[in-house]
Amino acid sequence: MITVNPDGKIMVRRCLVTLRPFRLFVLGIGFFSLCFLMTSLGGQFSARRPGDSPFTIRTEVLGGPESRGVLRKMSDLLELMVKRMDTLARLENSSELHRAAGNGHFAVDRFAPGAGLMERIQAIAQNVSDIAVKVDQILRHSLLLHSKVSEGRRDQCEAPSDPKFPDCSGKVEAVFRSNLSHLLELMGSGKESLIFMKKRTKRLTAQWALAAQRLARKLGSAWRDQKQILVHIGFLTEESGDVFSPRVLKGGPLGEMVQWADILATLYVLGHGLRITVSLKELQSNLGVPPGRGNCPLTMPLPFDLIYTDYHGLQQMKQHMGLSFKKYRCRIRVIDTFGTEPAYNHEEYATLHGYRTNWGYWNLNPKQFMTMFPHTPDNSFMGFVSEELNETEKQLIRGGKASNMAVVYGKEASIWKGKEKFLGILNKYMEIHGTVYYESQRPPEVPAFVKNHGLLPQPEFQQLLRKAKLFIGFGFPYEGPAPLEAIANGCVFLQSRFSPPHSSLNHEFFRGKPTSREVFSQHPYAENFIGKPHVWTVDYNNSEEFEAAIKAIMRTQVDPYLPYEYTCEGMLERIHAYIQHQDFCAAPGPAPGGARAPQSPFVLAPNATHLEWAQNASVAPGAWPPAHSLRAWLATAGRACTDACLDHGLICEPSFFPFLNSQDAFQKLRVPCDSTESEMNHLYPAFAQPGRECFLQKEPLLFSCAGSSTKYHRLCPCRDFRKGQVALCQDCL
Numbered sequence: 001m002i003t004v005n006p007d008g009k010i011m012v013r014r015c016l017v018t019l020r021p022f023r024l025f026v027l028g029i030g031f032f033s034l035c036f037l038m039t040s041l042g043g044q045f046s047a048r049r050p051g052d053s054p055f056t057i058r059t060e061v062l063g064g065p066e067s068r069g070v071l072r073k074m075s076d077l078l079e080l081m082v083k084r085m086d087t088l089a090r091l092e093n094s095s096e097l098h099r100a101a102g103n104g105h106f107a108v109d110r111f112a113p114g115a116g117l118m119e120r121i122q123a124i125a126q127n128v129s130d131i132a133v134k135v136d137q138i139l140r141h142s143l144l145l146h147s148k149v150s151e152g153r154r155d156q157c158e159a160p161s162d163p164k165f166p167d168c169s170g171k172v173e174a175v176f177r178s179n180l181s182h183l184l185e186l187m188g189s190g191k192e193s194l195i196f197m198k199k200r201t202k203r204l205t206a207q208w209a210l211a212a213q214r215l216a217r218k219l220g221s222a223w224r225d226q227k228q229i230l231v232h233i234g235f236l237t238e239e240s241g242d243v244f245s246p247r248v249l250k251g252g253p254l255g256e257m258v259q260w261a262d263i264l265a266t267l268y269v270l271g272h273g274l275r276i277t278v279s280l281k282e283l284q285s286n287l288g289v290p291p292g293r294g295n296c297p298l299t300m301p302l303p304f305d306l307i308y309t310d311y312h313g314l315q316q317m318k319q320h321m322g323l324s325f326k327k328y329r330c331r332i333r334v335i336d337t338f339g340t341e342p343a344y345n346h347e348e349y350a351t352l353h354g355y356r357t358n359w360g361y362w363n364l365n366p367k368q369f370m371t372m373f374p375h376t377p378d379n380s381f382m383g384f385v386s387e388e389l390n391e392t393e394k395q396l397i398r399g400g401k402a403s404n405m406a407v408v409y410g411k412e413a414s415i416w417k418g419k420e421k422f423l424g425i426l427n428k429y430m431e432i433h434g435t436v437y438y439e440s441q442r443p444p445e446v447p448a449f450v451k452n453h454g455l456l457p458q459p460e461f462q463q464l465l466r467k468a469k470l471f472i473g474f475g476f477p478y479e480g481p482a483p484l485e486a487i488a489n490g491c492v493f494l495q496s497r498f499s500p501p502h503s504s505l506n507h508e509f510f511r512g513k514p515t516s517r518e519v520f521s522q523h524p525y526a527e528n529f530i531g532k533p534h535v536w537t538v539d540y541n542n543s544e545e546f547e548a549a550i551k552a553i554m555r556t557q558v559d560p561y562l563p564y565e566y567t568c569e570g571m572l573e574r575i576h577a578y579i580q581h582q583d584f585c586a587a588p589g590p591a592p593g594g595a596r597a598p599q600s601p602f603v604l605a606p607n608a609t610h611l612e613w614a615q616n617a618s619v620a621p622g623a624w625p626p627a628h629s630l631r632a633w634l635a636t637a638g639r640a641c642t643d644a645c646l647d648h649g650l651i652c653e654p655s656f657f658p659f660l661n662s663q664d665a666f667q668k669l670r671v672p673c674d675s676t677e678s679e680m681n682h683l684y685p686a687f688a689q690p691g692r693e694c695f696l697q698k699e700p701l702l703f704s705c706a707g708s709s710t711k712y713h714r715l716c717p718c719r720d721f722r723k724g725q726v727a728l729c730q731d732c733l
Contacts, residue, residue: 173224174224174225174226175226175271176270177270178209180205180208180269183265184198184202186274188276188278191242192245192249193242193245193257195248196248196254196261199458200257200258200261200262200458201265203459204265204385204568207388208269208568208572211269211567211568224271225579225580226271227273227305228305229267229272229304229307229308230275230277230306230307231264231267231274231276231277231308231309232276232277232283232286232307232308232309232313232316233276233277233309233310234312234313234315234316235256237278237279237280237283237312237313238279238280239280240316249455250455255479255480256337258481259337259372259382259383259481262383262384262571266575267308267575270575270576272579275304284320287321288300289321297322298321298322302324302328306331307328307331308332308333308335309332309333309335310336311334311359329362329364330365330368331584332364333380334362334370335370335382336369336371336379338372339376339514339515339517340360340362340369340376340379340514340515341378341514341516341517341706341707342378342654342701343516343702343704343706344357344359344360344514344515345361345366345369345701346363347362347363349680349702357513358512359512359514366379366654367379370382371383373524374726375517375525376515376517376642377652377654377705378704378706380578380582380727382574383565384481384566385566385567385568385571386484386485386488386567388488388562389488394560396466397466397490398559400467401466401469402431404430405431405433405470406426406433406470407433407434407465407468407470407486407491408423408432408433408434408435408472409474409480409486410474411435411437412437413437413443413445413446416434416436416446420447423447423449423450425546425547426550427449429554430469430550430554432450433450433452433453433464434450434451435456436454438452438454462485465486465489465491466490469491469492470553471483471487471494473494473495473496473523475496475522475540476509478509478519479522479524484566487560487561488561488562489560490560491558492534492535492553492556493535493536494549495522495526495535495536495537495538496522496537496540497538498520498521501519501520502518503517503519515706516707521537529726530563533558565726570724570725573725574725577727577728577732601613601614601618601620601627602614602617602630602632603668604670609633611669612630613628620659624655625655625731626729626731628731629653629730630659630717630718630719631648631717631719632656632665632715632718633648633715633716633718634715635713635714635715636713637709637710637713639708640705641706641717641718644714645705648718651718651720651721651726652716652718653705653717653719654703654705654717657703658700660717661696662696666715671687671713672692673687674691674692675691675693676696677694677696678695678696678698679696679697679698680698680699680702681695681702682707683707684702685697686712686713686715687712687715688711688712688713689711689713
């Protein structure tokens with residue numbers, strides 16, 4: 001056929017050219033991509049009503065999660081295919097080159113179209129990838145817009161659609177949830193850290209359900225808006241290194257994962273719409289970030305009312321949200337274990353005055369940072385939960401305690417290094433147990449007289465604490481959840497007093513952290529908010545004091561104790577109040593004052609020591625906490641407002657600073673101001689004794705409870721607080 005018919009020969013040759021492996025592969029790519037795209041939208045096409053077009057896409061977006069999974073796989077496969085095509089193209093060009101050389105000439109004109117074909121194929125692949133990303137974003141946006149409908153099928157009714165009330169669907173009341181099975185699905189799997197978090201959530205399900213019932217009764221008929229919330233755990237992403245997951249099974253720190261597990265449970269139980277991401281691709285898709293990495297704004301309005309993340313996630317969002325980050329940053333809440341003080345948060349001020357660190361300078365409202373313990377009132381206290389015992393369990397613990405059994409706080413062998421002296425004294429009175437991780441050989445840092453159980457699962461660790469009399473810390477780790485768990489299980493917690501206190505000025509661990517806080521013990525919350533008989537803080541460098549404390553503890557009887565704010569109900573109550581009342585996107589409240597500012601709504605207290613909100617003064621609209629809970633004191637020189645308020649049994653409340661930022665406040669306190677100036681300084685408003693100068697705050701972001709100077713008497717806003725819940729004032733619910 002080839003020899004008889006030249007046209008046929010040409011035709012066959014074209015067929016041979018067309019059917020070469022590379023071109024077959026390219027043809028397959030196009031067909032394969034189309035099939036994948038159709039499959040990813042299969043849920044839409046299969047959900048047709050009678051009379052619908054075959055390509056009608058319904059608004060319910062059925063099969064959405066499956067579609068996103070397929071699209072993510074498709075995008076990954078496309079990247080791999082482009083690499084394979086490039087390799088095959090080079091191989092085919094090489095074979096063509098050898099054949100042409102054997103024929104005595106080079107078909108140069110044949111290679112240029114091949115190169116152009118390769119570029120076109122790559123462009124098509126990129127376009128398909130971009131389409132996949134776009135479709136995924138549309139699916140997610142549609143899912144979020146209609147999530148209330150799908151959730152209504154489970155635990156609430158659908159909001160009616162009425163053109164007279166266009167905002168009705170966006171004002172749906174949150175309903176408490178007690179079944180956490182869907183949350184466990186949302187959390188995903190594949191990482192040891194996620195497995196740990198899911199086990200914790202599942203173990204506490206009954207306690208969350210009971211706490212939700214209690215809080216529902218307490219709140220009564222109070223309205224609760226349902227929010228759409230994105231939770232991005234940045235430190236678990238591969239881009240941030242995910243240093244925690246590999247250490248979960250090796251005794252590494254679990255405090256962050258404990259807190260994140262409880263945050264997820266809290267938000268879900270409170271009835272809010274939840275999305276969880278632990279990868280950069282998932283974050284980009286949920287935010288609607290355009291492909292690539294640049295300064296382009298989001299392609300559609302942000303579909304989330306709130307975003308909870310950490311410093312790693314904050315950095316990732318800034319890099320990928322482009323110009324939209326500044327617009328939406330008021331919706332972000334940053335989980336920040338040790339806190340961020342205003343002086344470190346304000347970029348210009350931090351740079352000029354030596355407060356700039358690797359973690360600060362975000363120019364957020366300081367209340368957007370959320371801490372593990374309530375040590376920084378400039379920030380919001382997020383917290384976590386410890387397991388709460390019922391009366392039967394408490395009775396069993398009282399009858400099963402060993403009077404001479406101690407458990408050491410420290411799962412890593414390095415914590416035990418250099419502690420032989422303390423352990424030797426303790427060994428004279430108690431049987432010592434440890435839970436130090438090891439693979440094959442006993443860690444040499446752990447003395448032979450210590451019974452080391454190795455790393456224990458949480459339920460077994462709890463049982464060990466229920467038998468022990470003493471839980472002893474060696475100074476590290478700082479402010480973890482374990483001491484609260486020990487106290488909740490009837491142990492006495494013994495810890496060391498730091499002299500001088502640890503801070504960023506003298507201790508490597510705190511260096512670079514955006515805080516000047518001084519830590520006077522391993523666990524300041526346990527020392528200051530719980531104290532004796534449950535918590536003993538002594539000087540470990542004084543052997544006599546250390547030994548005397550052990551003897552006294554052996555004679556002391558304590559019951560299991562857990563502060564309300566670390567129960568499931570306490571955390572639900574606190575986060576509910578934040579979500580319903582904290583709004584950092586609203587217009588600012590009272591403007592910073594000045595020498596001619598209107599008179600403040602305060603009166604001097606009858607004992608002439610402080611200012612109180614006048615009974616006949618109008619309530620400040622929108623103020624939260626309610627302004628009538630404010631008490632204003634002039635601190636002694638060198639005293640921070642945090643400490644000045646605690647001296648009077650109160651809590652410093654930075655949101656009240658604008659009410660005090662006026663010359664009138666100083667006058668009512670009978671402070672003799674010969675001059676009044678307004679400047680940027682995190683210690684203002686304040687009074688300087690030499691020169692009798694009064695200073696007002698010029699920058700609202702610098703209002704700070706933290707910070708002190710012997711030069712200044714700071715004007716401090718304080719408030720009351722609910723018993724067992726320092727984050728909330730008496731009327732904050």
